[in-house]
Amino acid sequence: xxxxxDLVYPIARRLRRxxxxxxxxxxxxxxxxxxxxxxxxxxxxxxxQQSVGKTAPGLTSNLEAIPPEQRGRYTQLTDSLRHxxxxxxxxxxxxxxxxxxxxxxxEQALEWIKLEQMCCPFLDAQVRWQIExxxxxxxxxxxxxxxxxxxxxxxxx
Numbered sequence: 001x002x003x004x005x006d007l008v009y010p011i012a013r014r015l016r017r018x019x020x021x022x023x024x025x026x027x028x029x030x031x032x033x034x035x036x037x038x039x040x041x042x043x044x045x046x047x048x049q050q051s052v053g054k055t056a057p058g059l060t061s062n063l064e065a066i067p068p069e070q071r072g073r074y075t076q077l078t079d080s081l082r083h084x085x086x087x088x089x090x091x092x093x094x095x096x097x098x099x100x101x102x103x104x105x106x107e108q109a110l111e112w113i114k115l116e117q118m119c120c121p122f123l124d125a126q127v128r129w130q131i132e133x134x135x136x137x138x139x140x141x142x143x144x145x146x147x148x149x150x151x152x153x154x155x156x157x
Contacts, residue, residue, distance in 0.1 A: 059145050061153075065118045074119075077112040080104050081138075081154070088156050094124070094141035095150045101136050109138055122146065 066074050084104030089096045099109065106127060113125045124141040140150050151157050 059120075059122055059143070059149050061120050061149075063119050066115055070115060074112070074115040077108055077115065080108060081112055085154060085156070086135075089137075090147075091139065091141060093143075094139065094146055095156070096128075096137045096139040097154070097156075099136045099138055106136060109136070120149075123149075 063071065063074075081099075081104055084100045085097045086100050087098040089098075106129070109127045113127070116123060116125055122142050123146065124139075126139045127136065128139060129136045140146070142149070
């Protein structure tokens with residue numbers, strides 16, 4: 001906000017000096033100053049609202065993208081997924097988590113991925129299961145900054 005004030009206040013001061021000869025000019029100057037301050041505050045509020053939900057530049061989770069009737073299911077699946085994580089493995093561009101499929105079956109993992117893609121299109125999620133009934137891994141990858149998003153989203157720190 002300081003940078004914006006530095007822009008508005010000098011303009012208001014110059015106007016006040018030029019228009020200080022009459023009462024109506026003083027009122028006009030005051031009105032312009034108030035409007036300028038209001039503009040600065042409104043812009044700051046908009047910028048603050050736009051930054052809510054961002055974990056890194058370009059990584060914005062938008063839960064509104066999930067249809068309202070499916071948001072409850074998404075929340076339920078995400079909670080189940082968090083409880084089913086047995087191990088995490090760092091990847092060059094994300095993380096892989098080993099899942100307990102008795103708590104979070106593969107069908108639920110696929111359903112979660114479908115919903116997750118709606119709200120977090122930057123996240124590349126894949127289910128991998130190893131041969132001969134080996135462990136099931138959920139790989140989550142993405143652009144720079146996605147690692148912090150994953151760690152925060154799943155309380156893996």
